[in-house]
Amino acid sequence: MPPESKTFNPDSTDNLLAEASHCVKCGRCLSVCPVFRETGRETEAARGKLSLIESASAEEIKTSSKRLKEIVSFCLLCGACAEICPNLVPGDAIIQKARETFNSKDNLSLPFKLTLSHILPFPARMNGVHKAGIIFHPLLLKKVPSESGLNWRFPFPHDKKHRLIPELTDEPFLKKYSLKKPPSNPSAALFVGCVSNYVYPAIAEAVLDILQHLEISVFIPPEQACCGLVAFGTGITGIDRKLAQKNIAAFESTDPIPIVAFCSSCSSHLKNYSELFEEKEWRERALKFSQRVKDFSEFLFDAGFQNQSDLKPVDSSRRLTFHDPCHLRRKQGIFDQPRQLLKSVKGVKFVETGEENLCCGSGGSFNLSHYDISLKIFKRRLRSIEKADVDTVVTSCMGCLLQFLDGLYQENKAIRVKHLAEILGETFPR
Ligand code: SF4
Numbered sequence: 001m002p003p004e005s006k007t008f009n010p011d012s013t014d015n016l017l018a019e020a021s022h023c024v025k026c027g028r029c030l031s032v033c034p035v036f037r038e039t040g041r042e043t044e045a046a047r048g049k050l051s052l053i054e055s056a057s058a059e060e061i062k063t064s065s066k067r068l069k070e071i072v073s074f075c076l077l078c079g080a081c082a083e084i085c086p087n088l089v090p091g092d093a094i095i096q097k098a099r100e101t102f103n104s105k106d107n108l109s110l111p112f113k114l115t116l117s118h119i120l121p122f123p124a125r126m127n128g129v130h131k132a133g134i135i136f137h138p139l140l141l142k143k144v145p146s147e148s149g150l151n152w153r154f155p156f157p158h159d160k161k162h163r164l165i166p167e168l169t170d171e172p173f174l175k176k177y178s179l180k181k182p183p184s185n186p187s188a189a190l191f192v193g194c195v196s197n198y199v200y201p202a203i204a205e206a207v208l209d210i211l212q213h214l215e216i217s218v219f220i221p222p223e224q225a226c227c228g229l230v231a232f233g234t235g236i237t238g239i240d241r242k243l244a245q246k247n248i249a250a251f252e253s254t255d256p257i258p259i260v261a262f263c264s265s266c267s268s269h270l271k272n273y274s275e276l277f278e279e280k281e282w283r284e285r286a287l288k289f290s291q292r293v294k295d296f297s298e299f300l301f302d303a304g305f306q307n308q309s310d311l312k313p314v315d316s317s318r319r320l321t322f323h324d325p326c327h328l329r330r331k332q333g334i335f336d337q338p339r340q341l342l343k344s345v346k347g348v349k350f351v352e353t354g355e356e357n358l359c360c361g362s363g364g365s366f367n368l369s370h371y372d373i374s375l376k377i378f379k380r381r382l383r384s385i386e387k388a389d390v391d392t393v394v395t396s397c398m399g400c401l402l403q404f405l406d407g408l409y410q411e412n413k414a415i416r417v418k419h420l421a422e423i424l425g426e427t428f429p430r
Pocket residue numbers: 022023024025026027028029030046047050081084085086087088089091
C-alpha cells in the first residue's frame with residue numbers, strides 16, 4: 001500500500017523536526033535535485049537538508065543559526081525531490097517552512113526586507129517605485145546591443161556577470177486598463193502579476209487579445225496585488241498572507257467566474273492560498289478564491305482554442321519547444337495543455353527536448369542569492385534545448401522567461417524565448 005501523503009504543519013519547531021524525520025535517507029532525491037547536480041554537496045539536496053534540520057539543536061533552531069539559514073537557502077523549491085520520494089516526504093514544503101522558521105529573526109538584507117514588507121503589499125507604493133525606476137534607470141542601466149530586444153544590463157554592486165534586466169514599461173498595464181469601462185457581464189477575471197504589469201504589458205495585452213478573440217469578456221480588478229510567491233518562498237511570515245488577503249478581496253465581487261492567471265508561478269500560488277490561513281473565515285474565503293483559479297493554458301484548452309480551424313499560420317521555419325515551469329508541471333500537474341495549444345498552430349514544428357523535467361534555475365529569488373549556481377542549472381537545460389536544435393523556447397512563467405532571457409544572453413545564444421500568449425496571439429488577424 002502506498003504511504004499516506006503528509007501535509008506539513010508549520011506551527012512549531014517540533015512539527016518541522018517531525019516532518020524532516022520522515023525521510024528514510026534512501027537518497028533517491030539526489031539524482032533529481034538541480035542544486036546537488038551542480039554542486040555535488042550533500043547538504044544541498046533534500047536528504048542533506050532534512051537531515052541537518054533534524055539534527056539541529058533546539059538552540060540553533062531558536063536562534064536561527066547562520067548555518068541553518070544558509071543550508072535552507074540552497075533550494076529552488078522546485079519540488080523534484082517530493083515528486084520522486086518513495087516516502088512522500090514533501091521536501092520543498094519542509095524547506096520552505098524551515099525558511100519561515102529561520103528567517104523570522106530578520107536575517108534578510110534591509111533593502112530586500114523593506115521591499116517585501118513595505119512596498120510589495122501596497123499597489124500605490126509599487127507604482128511609486130515604478131515611477132522612480134523609470135526616472136533613474138537611464139542613469140543605472142546600459143543599453144545592450146542585442147537583437148533580442150532586451151535591452152538593459154544592470155550593474156549589480158557585487159555582480160561581475162552583468163545580468164540582464166529588462167526595461168520597465170512607461171505605463172503599468174493595470175493603470176492603463178483600469179481606465180477602461182469594465183464589461184457588464186464578464187466571463188473571466190484576469191490576474192496580471194508584477195512582471196507583466198511593470199515590465200511586459202505586451203504579454204498581458206496578447207492574453208487579452210486571445211480571450212477577446214474567443215469572445216470571452218474579461219474584467220481586470222484594479223485592486224489586485226502581487227501574488228506573494230516571492231515572499232512565501234523566502235519565508236517572510238505574514239507578507240504573503242497580506243498579499244493573499246488583498247487579492248481575495250479584489251476578486252470577490254467577480255465570484256463565481258474563473259480567475260485566469262498567465263504566469264504559472266502566480267497561478268500555482270493563487271491555487272494554494274487556502275493553505276496560508278489558519279483562521280476559519282480567511283481559510284474559507286481563500287478556498288473559494290483558489291477554486292476559481294485557472295492557469296492560462298488550462299483555461300484556453302478548456303475553452304477549445306486548439307479546435308479553431310481558422311487560425312493564421314505562423315512563421316513555418318520555427319522549431320519550438322515548451323519549457324515546463326516547475327510551478328506548472330509539478331505543482332499543478334499541467335503538461336499536455338500548452339503542448340496541444342502550440343501543436344494546433346499551423347507552421348509550428350513542435351519538438352520535445354527529452355529533458356522536460358529540468359528546472360531552468362530561476363527558483364523565485366534563488367537566482368538573485370545564488371546566481372552562479374542558477375546559471376549552471378540553466379546551462380544544463382540549455383544543452384538539452386540545443387541538442388534538439390530548437391530556435392524558440394516557449395514558456396508560461398515570468399520567472400522562467402526572465403531566467404532564459406538572461407541565461408541566453410550570458411551564453412551568447414541566438415535562441416528566442418517567448419511567452420505562450422505571444423505565440424498564440426500571432427495566429428489570428430487583428
Ligand atoms: S527521496 Fe525522500 S526519503 Fe529518500 S532521501 Fe530523499 S527525502 Fe529522504
